[in-house]
Amino acid sequence: MDADAPELPVSPLDVLRKRRSAKWRTYPADVLPLTVAEMDFDLAAPVAEALREAVERSDAGYAMPGPDLGQALAAFAASRWDWEIDPMSVMAVTDVGVGVVELLRPLIRPGDAVVISPPVYPPFFDWVAEAGARRLEVPLAHDAAGWRLDLAALETAFAAHPAAYVLCNPHNPVGRVHAAGELATLVQLAQAHRVTLISDEIHGPMVLPGATFTPLLTVPGAAEVAVSVLSASKAWNLAGLKCAVVVTAAPSMAALAGRFPADTRWRVGHLGVIATIAAFTAGEPWLDQLLATLGHRRARLAGLLRQRLPMLTWDPPEATYLAWLNCTALGPGDKARELFLERGRVALEPGPRFGAVGSGYARLNFATSDDILDQATARMALSVT
Numbered sequence: 001m002d003a004d005a006p007e008l009p010v011s012p013l014d015v016l017r018k019r020r021s022a023k024w025r026t027y028p029a030d031v032l033p034l035t036v037a038e039m040d041f042d043l044a045a046p047v048a049e050a051l052r053e054a055v056e057r058s059d060a061g062y063a064m065p066g067p068d069l070g071q072a073l074a075a076f077a078a079s080r081w082d083w084e085i086d087p088m089s090v091m092a093v094t095d096v097g098v099g100v101v102e103l104l105r106p107l108i109r110p111g112d113a114v115v116i117s118p119p120v121y122p123p124f125f126d127w128v129a130e131a132g133a134r135r136l137e138v139p140l141a142h143d144a145a146g147w148r149l150d151l152a153a154l155e156t157a158f159a160a161h162p163a164a165y166v167l168c169n170p171h172n173p174v175g176r177v178h179a180a181g182e183l184a185t186l187v188q189l190a191q192a193h194r195v196t197l198i199s200d201e202i203h204g205p206m207v208l209p210g211a212t213f214t215p216l217l218t219v220p221g222a223a224e225v226a227v228s229v230l231s232a233s234k235a236w237n238l239a240g241l242k243c244a245v246v247v248t249a250a251p252s253m254a255a256l257a258g259r260f261p262a263d264t265r266w267r268v269g270h271l272g273v274i275a276t277i278a279a280f281t282a283g284e285p286w287l288d289q290l291l292a293t294l295g296h297r298r299a300r301l302a303g304l305l306r307q308r309l310p311m312l313t314w315d316p317p318e319a320t321y322l323a324w325l326n327c328t329a330l331g332p333g334d335k336a337r338e339l340f341l342e343r344g345r346v347a348l349e350p351g352p353r354f355g356a357v358g359s360g361y362a363r364l365n366f367a368t369s370d371d372i373l374d375q376a377t378a379r380m381a382l383s384v385t
């Protein structure tokens with residue numbers, strides 16, 4: 001990664017407010033939204049260009065993902081992470097959620113459990129229910145070194161023979177990049193107890209300076225027990241275009257993907273496929289700029305919180321642009337987020353949505369400008385004085 005890449009600019013608020021995506025439509029115009037995982041930066045030039053060309057061709061029909069999608073991901077994964085992917089093992093799906101649910105369905109027998117580790121991206125709870133399983137929660141552990149997988153508790157949970165574990169790698173909302181050694185232990189546990197690992201690696205490209213991402217399928221022995229679900233949609237801000245990929249590396253896991261409903265391929269976004277190929281093939285220089293920018297924003301946020309909101313604590317994330325703020329000093333449940341919204345007109349994601357262990361927490365999205373972060377933290381500070 002090029003740490004000296006120039007920072008990405010952010011348009012002024014009146015321009016951002018013209019966007020019609022969820023981030024900009026959920027709250028009234030006087031609220032600064034630091035909520036849903038969308039970024040305020042402009043699209044990467046090669047991605048914008050590919051989309052513009054598609055519009056100029058009136059090329060807005062159904063998607064027909066071909067080998068170019070798998071080849072684009074394979075080349076990116078090899079150069080970025082030393083991960084050798086067989087392009088033919090890459091299958092397009094509508095989004096990561098659809099990929100995870102469709103992978104879970106054939107694994108689940110009546111009464112089966114699926115394990116997740118809160119605090120975690122709220123749809124994990126819904127995906128398990130949608131696939132027809134019981135939820136078994138093994139919360140992350142937290143100590144002075146930060147958040148991590150609770151491998152001892154996962155071992156106990158795996159011994160009860162759940163159908164699967166849905167891993168968040170890196171982990172939203174805490175931004176933890178699981179270490180290669182932890183993932184190796186996880187794979188051993190999965191092998192020993194015959195638990196399938198489904199690794200949501202949507203944040204994989206968004207590992208900030210100082211940390212190293214380990215794709216689960218690069219861990220020895222993982223191929224037979226694990227599937228990865230990836231997308232360009234977080235790192236290149238393409239969530240509305242609807243394209244993600246399921247990656248497998250052994251016949252038994254490919255068979256799971258082979259059982260997806262036949263119609264699945266018609267549900268992928270055509271512009272999503274076009275943008276994803278552009279991102280993986282020509283979007284790396286922009287990604288480096290993004291990561292350098294987010295690294296600076298993380299440091300800036302640390303300073304602002306220390307100065308203005310010293311009652312909040314956090315472990316700065318190793319990946320993502322999400323800050324998981326411990327606001328318990330301001331009250332339990334959703335109290336702090338309500339104060340920030342009602343008095344400060346700053347919207348954060350409510351911690352309890354990420355599981356019961358999220359009581360007293362809030363998640364802040366710092367993929368924005370220094371100026372907006374400055375305004376937001378000033379207003380948050382005023383709202384609690």
Ligand SMILES: Cc1ncc(COP(=O)(O)O)c(C=O)c1O
Nearest residue numbers: 037095096097121172200202244
């Ligand atoms: C961990 C994680 N998985 C999945 C998603 C959403 O992915 P998709 O829109 O492709 O389902 C997000 C969005 O923020 C996320 O953080």
